[in-house]
Amino acid sequence: MSERQPYRVSGRTGEWEVVLGLEVHAQVASHAKLFSGAATGFGAGPNEQVSLVDAGFPGMLPVINRYCVEQAVKTGFGLKAQINSVSRFDRKNYFYPDLPQGYQISQFKEPIVGEGTLEVERDDGSRFVVGIERLHLEQDAGKSIHDMDPHWTYVDLNRSGVALMEIVSKPDMRSPEDAAAYVKTLRMLVRYLGTCDGDMEKGNLRADVNVSVRKPGDPLGTRCEIKNVNSMRFIQQAIVYEARRQVEILEEGGSIDQETRLYDPGRGETRSMRSKEDAHDYRYFPDPDLLPLELDPAWVKRIQDSLPELPDAKRERLQSQYGLTAYDAGVLVGDPVRAAFFEEAVKGRDPKLVANWTLNDLSGRLGTEGVAFEDSPIKAADIAALVELIETEVISSKIAKEVFEHMWAGEGAPKAIVEARGLVQVTDTSAIEKAIDEIMAANPDKVASAKEKPQAIGWFVGQVMKATGGKANPAAVNQILKAKLEA
Ligand code: MN
Numbered sequence: 001m002s003e004r005q006p007y008r009v010s011g012r013t014g015e016w017e018v019v020l021g022l023e024v025h026a027q028v029a030s031h032a033k034l035f036s037g038a039a040t041g042f043g044a045g046p047n048e049q050v051s052l053v054d055a056g057f058p059g060m061l062p063v064i065n066r067y068c069v070e071q072a073v074k075t076g077f078g079l080k081a082q083i084n085s086v087s088r089f090d091r092k093n094y095f096y097p098d099l100p101q102g103y104q105i106s107q108f109k110e111p112i113v114g115e116g117t118l119e120v121e122r123d124d125g126s127r128f129v130v131g132i133e134r135l136h137l138e139q140d141a142g143k144s145i146h147d148m149d150p151h152w153t154y155v156d157l158n159r160s161g162v163a164l165m166e167i168v169s170k171p172d173m174r175s176p177e178d179a180a181a182y183v184k185t186l187r188m189l190v191r192y193l194g195t196c197d198g199d200m201e202k203g204n205l206r207a208d209v210n211v212s213v214r215k216p217g218d219p220l221g222t223r224c225e226i227k228n229v230n231s232m233r234f235i236q237q238a239i240v241y242e243a244r245r246q247v248e249i250l251e252e253g254g255s256i257d258q259e260t261r262l263y264d265p266g267r268g269e270t271r272s273m274r275s276k277e278d279a280h281d282y283r284y285f286p287d288p289d290l291l292p293l294e295l296d297p298a299w300v301k302r303i304q305d306s307l308p309e310l311p312d313a314k315r316e317r318l319q320s321q322y323g324l325t326a327y328d329a330g331v332l333v334g335d336p337v338r339a340a341f342f343e344e345a346v347k348g349r350d351p352k353l354v355a356n357w358t359l360n361d362l363s364g365r366l367g368t369e370g371v372a373f374e375d376s377p378i379k380a381a382d383i384a385a386l387v388e389l390i391e392t393e394v395i396s397s398k399i400a401k402e403v404f405e406h407m408w409a410g411e412g413a414p415k416a417i418v419e420a421r422g423l424v425q426v427t428d429t430s431a432i433e434k435a436i437d438e439i440m441a442a443n444p445d446k447v448a449s450a451k452e453k454p455q456a457i458g459w460f461v462g463q464v465m466k467a468t469g470g471k472a473n474p475a476a477v478n479q480i481l482k483a484k485l486e487a
Pocket of ligand 1: 025138166
């Protein structure tokens with residue numbers, strides 16, 4: 001095994017280290033907004049989910065959504081973090097057309113969740129720990145739409161007021177791959193907790209990436225923040241580009257301006273959006289409309305006690321309970337729906353077989369067809385039934401592949417397919433014997449050579465399978481062939 005090499009950007013003056021910290025905005029999976037009762041569903045028409053509070057009408061007062069607070073606490077426990085029994089909401093003041101209040105309600109000095117950790121696994125199985133700085137609750141802004149009209153910008157306030165958990169990491173990552181692995185692990189955690197859907201395409205998980213470079217061993221350099229990157233691939237591409245850009249500036253004797261940048265996936269580059277504001281620019285002050293948030297310790301304890309099984313614990317259990325390899329268990333756990341599918345299918349069946357069919361055949365097919373596991377046309381009960389047919393030797397593994405194709409095409413349960421298509425394995429020894437006798441009679445030369453060289457038996461096995469349409473039980477074929485050739 002080779003040692004993992006640290007990620008470096010090589011420049012004219014030598015090698016540079018990249019330092020990365022992430023701020024992930026995770027939308028709370030709630031039906032109502034953080035401070036209003038308006039709905040939050042995806043795909044509604046423009047401005048259909050806007051209350052007077054979200055639209056910033058005068059005199060409207062925010063009322064905290066208890067469910068959203070509970071999800072933040074849950075996520076805090078998942079991050080092994082400090083849960084703060086008292087936290088405060090502040091106004092972060094800035095003007096934006098899609099922010100009708102003129103400020104965002106966020107948490108500044110006293111967030112609901114403090115320091116924690118997240119253990120991240122890389123693709124090669126190695127692990128590293130990322131420190132969590134904090135998690136705070138805040139409102140999302142609306143959306144300005146610039147491309148619907150040549151002259152006008154439209155504003156959609158459906159997102160205005162939607163609850164976000166902003167999860168801030170420490171600058172603990174050192175490569176684009178590690179940053180992506182961190183987001184992947186964090187997304188898996190919130191999906192297990194049920195606190196966020198983690199669907200980056202729908203924008204309910206987005207990452208701001210802080211990038212700086214330095215010579216190894218030097219103090220931290222000035223960072224730039226790349227805003228709202230919404231896919232694992234773009235996170236990596238943006239980092240690679242941005243690190244290279246900073247190295248080039250520094251090597252030419254320049255300095256990095258602390259600023260907010262945007263990644264343009266079409267051009268594969270980051271560009272300046274605005275010079276980075278400091279906290280004092282926002283004129284934070286406690287929101288006078290909201291009381292400090294005080295958590296009842298008994299309520300917090302109940303949340304802690306009701307946490308579901310988390311990914312690490314599940315992976316270990318799948319290995320010990322079903323004898324799966326660390327790799328198989330890891331892939332299953334990667335998607336909670338897939339893990340649940342496996343556990344439903346495996347009841348009373350051979351775990352290794354069920355894992356293979358779930359991971360190789362079904363996952364592979366879903367992947368190539370771009371279908372999510374929850375929308376799989378083949379259900380857990382179908383995989384269980386298919387594996388049962390293999391275990392009871394009704395069909396061979398080879399025929400099972402064919403049955404799988406018919407299952408995918410929606411032709412019904414495996415047993416019905418096997419019966420309708422006459423795919424039942426031939427274990428009737430007289431039928432197999434008859435086929436063998438015919439082949440031996442037609443090929444005396446092959447018989448002679450097989451008597452000399454026992455490995456030549458393979459040719460006969462192939463011929464018998466061909467003659468029976470692949471339905472002969474391979475063990476029976478081998479046994480009868482051996483007996484006849486040795487005779
Ligand atoms: Mn934020």
